[in-house]
Amino acid sequence: MLRVSSIFYSIQGEGAHSGEAGVFVRLYGCNLDCDFCDDQLHKSVKKQMSFGEILKEIERFPSKSVIITGGEPSIYNLNPFISFLHKYSYKVSIETNGYSFKNIKKADWITYSPKEWHDIKEEGFDELKFVVDKNSPIEKLLDIHSVKPIYLQPQNFENEPNMENVKFCIEVVKKYPQKFRFSAQMHKFLGIS
Numbered sequence: 001m002l003r004v005s006s007i008f009y010s011i012q013g014e015g016a017h018s019g020e021a022g023v024f025v026r027l028y029g030c031n032l033d034c035d036f037c038d039d040q041l042h043k044s045v046k047k048q049m050s051f052g053e054i055l056k057e058i059e060r061f062p063s064k065s066v067i068i069t070g071g072e073p074s075i076y077n078l079n080p081f082i083s084f085l086h087k088y089s090y091k092v093s094i095e096t097n098g099y100s101f102k103n104i105k106k107a108d109w110i111t112y113s114p115k116e117w118h119d120i121k122e123e124g125f126d127e128l129k130f131v132v133d134k135n136s137p138i139e140k141l142l143d144i145h146s147v148k149p150i151y152l153q154p155q156n157f158e159n160e161p162n163m164e165n166v167k168f169c170i171e172v173v174k175k176y177p178q179k180f181r182f183s184a185q186m187h188k189f190l191g192i193s
């Protein structure tokens, strides 16, 4: 059983898989309480669902890509659920703040989005993503040595882009092209969930 906030079908708007259609499974709960968190939904909706019940919802859509998000998915041991989805030929991607890579080690793709920049883990993920506003201390990120891509993503409003932060991120990426890439949160530009 998992505590689920919502299951919906959309386009990935962030990181390396931007543009791919996938089924998003948003899990309830997080170990942190960031003041910029725009996902109040994961805190307010909670439904206990069995793996089979979740699969039934996922199968309503044509994509074989599942993105597990939150909240913080890795507060749960998701490896049994990931193996279950693999049996039905789903590719499973997970977005985590790094709480527990052990709990998601069977995932096909892990996006690591650290919220505490002084303690950045060095392995266990496929891409790094930092949520940035125009006052963020970017210099703290310059020392990170990662063979995995590092995305800067503007801290946007809940349903639309924050153009000040967008422009700031773009300028930083242009200044350090070997270091960073830009992740737009494309869905907020398109006005879709």
Ligand code: SF4
Binding pocket: 030, 031, 032, 033, 034, 036, 037, 038, 039, 070, 071, 072, 097, 115
């Ligand atoms: S880690 Fe993510 S989901 Fe958790 S409170 Fe922070 S922004 Fe929200």
